[in-house]
Amino acid sequence: MAVKKKKARWQDFFPACFKAEKTAETKKPSIQRISLLDLSSSTISEELSLSLAASNLHVFTLQELKLITHNFASTNFLGEGGFGPVHKGFIDDSLRPGLKAQPVAVKLLDLDGTQGHREWLTEVVFLGQLRHANLVKLIGYCCEEEQRLLVYEYMPRGSLENQLFRKMCIPLPWSTRMKIALGAAKGLAFLHGANKPVIYRDFKTSNILLDSDFVAKLADLGFAKDGPQGDETHISTRVMGTQGYTAPEYLMTGHLTSASDVYSFGVVLLELITGLRSLDKRRPNREQNLVERARPMLKNPQKLMKVIDPRLEGQYPEIAAQKAAALAYQCLSYRPKLRPTMDEIVRVLEPLKDFDDTQMGTFVFTVSLADCNPVKIFPRETTIQGGKEGEVAIISDIKAMKMK
Numbered sequence: 001m002a003v004k005k006k007k008a009r010w011q012d013f014f015p016a017c018f019k020a021e022k023t024a025e026t027k028k029p030s031i032q033r034i035s036l037l038d039l040s041s042s043t044i045s046e047e048l049s050l051s052l053a054a055s056n057l058h059v060f061t062l063q064e065l066k067l068i069t070h071n072f073a074s075t076n077f078l079g080e081g082g083f084g085p086v087h088k089g090f091i092d093d094s095l096r097p098g099l100k101a102q103p104v105a106v107k108l109l110d111l112d113g114t115q116g117h118r119e120w121l122t123e124v125v126f127l128g129q130l131r132h133a134n135l136v137k138l139i140g141y142c143c144e145e146e147q148r149l150l151v152y153e154y155m156p157r158g159s160l161e162n163q164l165f166r167k168m169c170i171p172l173p174w175s176t177r178m179k180i181a182l183g184a185a186k187g188l189a190f191l192h193g194a195n196k197p198v199i200y201r202d203f204k205t206s207n208i209l210l211d212s213d214f215v216a217k218l219a220d221l222g223f224a225k226d227g228p229q230g231d232e233t234h235i236s237t238r239v240m241g242t243q244g245y246t247a248p249e250y251l252m253t254g255h256l257t258s259a260s261d262v263y264s265f266g267v268v269l270l271e272l273i274t275g276l277r278s279l280d281k282r283r284p285n286r287e288q289n290l291v292e293r294a295r296p297m298l299k300n301p302q303k304l305m306k307v308i309d310p311r312l313e314g315q316y317p318e319i320a321a322q323k324a325a326a327l328a329y330q331c332l333s334y335r336p337k338l339r340p341t342m343d344e345i346v347r348v349l350e351p352l353k354d355f356d357d358t359q360m361g362t363f364v365f366t367v368s369l370a371d372c373n374p375v376k377i378f379p380r381e382t383t384i385q386g387g388k389e390g391e392v393a394i395i396s397d398i399k400a401m402k403m404k
């Protein structure tokens, strides 16, 4: 017999705010997730924020967070985005009973910035309830007067953006890139498959954090939205996200579906394959957008070889690269209906992470970065010892590389 589900109310999740309803609330709370839609605008207040203390999140004082970050010392600075600066901190055994000693990342709202209480609350409401191996763990928060802070598990390898594009470091091997793509895909698949689906809306390399084993975890649900419900095909919203990652139909109409996230996933997969940023303002106008430049090359194996990250020096399994490229091509389809679902993407990526980083390319390309010394490009077969200068091409800037 079908049992009609009781509508979840935010009081069920934060019972401390509703002492008057004690008799009804002695039962175990429903496991259905509270969504932002369940919160009327009047309840999105500081009062609600303070009452989140009853969830499994820790509520820190500003003083405690100053203590663990050495007063937000510049030596603990990890980075800064739209929300505000992020500092590393260390929680020791004595800070809180029941909270184990661990390093954390503390994000502090920039009070002069464009984000505010709403983004902070969205993050707390979503990440406070959703737990998955590929979502970064929110440990707690702080809300004191105007101050808003978030405390996360510390991710030792930082963001994929730093790992993939940082200059002067060993490039990520192909198999690691596929492992990261799979982890991030599982995180998105989890959000889309939740009993109240969530659309992430800001999928990009800087929001994919990496643990010491390169397990990818999604961070920043501050722009997330509850997906369409019932008969709805989409939700209409103000366009939010990051230039270079946003799906074209969402950009043009404001209609948001989980297929918009799939498009952004395709952009990140393309960045992993090519080692290039989705948007490069240093290039001439027509070449700035990676999808426009590279998508047409993904289906043709010969052309594909020309766009695969030259820093891999040909160390990638050709078949797996072709499959990853075909997947990116599909995700980047102009028509949302032609894009795969995140579950399908996980199924395609799962076997790709097991390929060895075997040598397959014909040429070794060593590409200098803008601030490096000029370096040489030479065919793999070229002997350098006593090699003839005529066999060696020299480029001084990555901009000199043309994708044909």
Ligand SMILES: Nc1ncnc2c1ncn2[C@@H]1O[C@H](COP(=O)(O)OP(=O)(O)OP(=O)(O)O)[C@@H](O)[C@H]1O
Pocket: 078, 079, 080, 081, 082, 083, 084, 085, 086, 104, 105, 107, 136, 152, 153, 154, 155, 156, 158, 159, 161, 162, 206, 207, 209, 219, 220, 242
């Ligand atoms: N949990 C964490 N562990 C380790 N480093 C982190 C953590 N969270 C954030 N960082 C670091 O802080 C930087 C800034 O993160 P943040 O999410 O605030 O900005 P962003 O992703 O660069 O931009 P945006 O505001 O568009 O999301 C990240 O790139 C990362 O290096």
Ligand SMILES: [Mg+2]
Pocket: 081, 206, 207, 219, 220
């Ligand atoms: Mg971020």
